[in-house]
Amino acid sequence: AQSVAQPEDQVNVAEGNPLTVKCTYSVSGNPYLFWYVQYPNRGLQFLLKYITGDNLVKGSYGFEAEFNKSQTSFHLKKPSALVSDSALYFCAATRGTGTASKLTFGTGTRLQVTL
Amino acid sequence: DTGVSQDPRHKITKRGQNVTFRCDPISEHNRLYWYRQTLGQGPEFLTYFQNEAQLEKSRLLSDRFSAERPKGSFSTLEIQRTEQGDSAMYLCASSLGTGGAKDAFFGQGTRLTVV
Numbered sequence: 001a002q003s004v005a006q007p008e009d010q011v012n013v014a015e016g017n018p019l020t021v022k023c024t025y026s027v028s029g030n031p032y033l034f035w036y037v038q039y040p041n042r043g044l045q046f047l048l049k050y051i052t053g054d055n056l057v058k059g060s061y062g063f064e065a066e067f068n069k070s071q072t073s074f075h076l077k078k079p080s081a082l083v084s085d086s087a088l089y090f091c092a093a094t095r096g097t098g099t100a101s102k103l104t105f106g107t108g109t110r111l112q113v114t115l
Numbered sequence: 116d117t118g119v120s121q122d123p124r125h126k127i128t129k130r131g132q133n134v135t136f137r138c139d140p141i142s143e144h145n146r147l148y149w150y151r152q153t154l155g156q157g158p159e160f161l162t163y164f165q166n167e168a169q170l171e172k173s174r175l176l177s178d179r180f181s182a183e184r185p186k187g188s189f190s191t192l193e194i195q196r197t198e199q200g201d202s203a204m205y206l207c208a209s210s211l212g213t214g215g216a217k218d219a220f221f222g223q224g225t226r227l228t229v230v
Contacts, residue, residue: 004157036221043121043206043223044158090157102148102171103219105157 002027004093006106013081013113021076021109023091030096033074034103035065038088047089050074051096061085081113119222121207127228128197135193136225140209147190148219149182151175152204164190197229 003026013019025031032051036044048059055067065076074091088110092103120139128134140147145166150158161180162172166187176182179197184190194201204226208219 041226043119044221046220092157102160102163102173103150103158105159107155107157 002031002093002095002104004091004104004106006089006091006109008109009107010110010112013111015083015113015115016080019076019078019081019085019111019113021089021091021111023074023076023106024072025074025091025093026072027093027095027104032094032096033065033067034092034094035059035063035074035076036090036092036105038090038108044090047076081111083113083115086111086113119207119209119220121205121222121225123225124223125226125228127230130199130229131196133193133195134197134227135191136205136207136227138190138192138207138209138222140189140207141211141220144209144211144220145187146210146219147184148208148210149190149192150206150208152206152224153202158204158206161192194227197227199229202227202229 005024007022034049035047038044047063048057050057050067058064063078065074067074088108090108091106094103122137148163149161151161152158160173161176162182164184167184179195182192204224206224208221210219
């Protein structure tokens with residue numbers, strides 16, 4: 001069975017500082033990995049995904065994530081946080097096959113960016 | 116709007132009543148997924164369709180839950196005899212062809228409150 005862990009319920013960072021939101025995964029074989037963001041009472045908004053290739057993936061709104069196979073991690077990063085980045089972030093994973101039917105999500109990390 | 120559309124956005128119902136939600140996927144997307152997200156948790160996979168065929172169901176999908184996609188376009192999710200534990204956000208997603216879950220786009224969700 002596949003699983004995703006987000007060890008931090010909340011991350012606090014000052015605007016302008018770099019941010020990291022952690023994610024580790026357990027997936028058979030090669031994984032596909034994702035980050036989504038959710039604003040209050042809204043659906044999931046796709047940020048970025050790792051399928052294959054370069055371990056550093058760049059996504060929307062200046063976010064990036066690094067795939068580390070040896071540590072089974074896929075941490076989300078941004079060099080300079082904005083107050084508007086404050087939201088709930090979900091990491092997700094699935095088996096690395098084109099026909100994989102479902103995503104497994106972590107429990108989410110709330111990012112709070114303050115002035 | 117050409118994204119995944121869900122209706123209604125919010126539903127309040129009394130315990131024991133039946134409710135039905137609708138999802139309209141992105142046009143030509145042949146795969147459609149349902150997820151449930153309870154407070155403080157990440158989304159959990161419920162079921163998925165390829166065209167009109169329901170190909171996988173989670174153990175979370177009890178006998179009170181039924182999902183259909185009669186013509187391979189829109190889908191409905193019905194919950195019979197609702198319980199307070201059914202209160203959650205129900206998310207729909209769709210994807211095209213062989214992309215599978217890795218190419219899924221999510222709707223805004225239907226928030227169900229059972230009182």
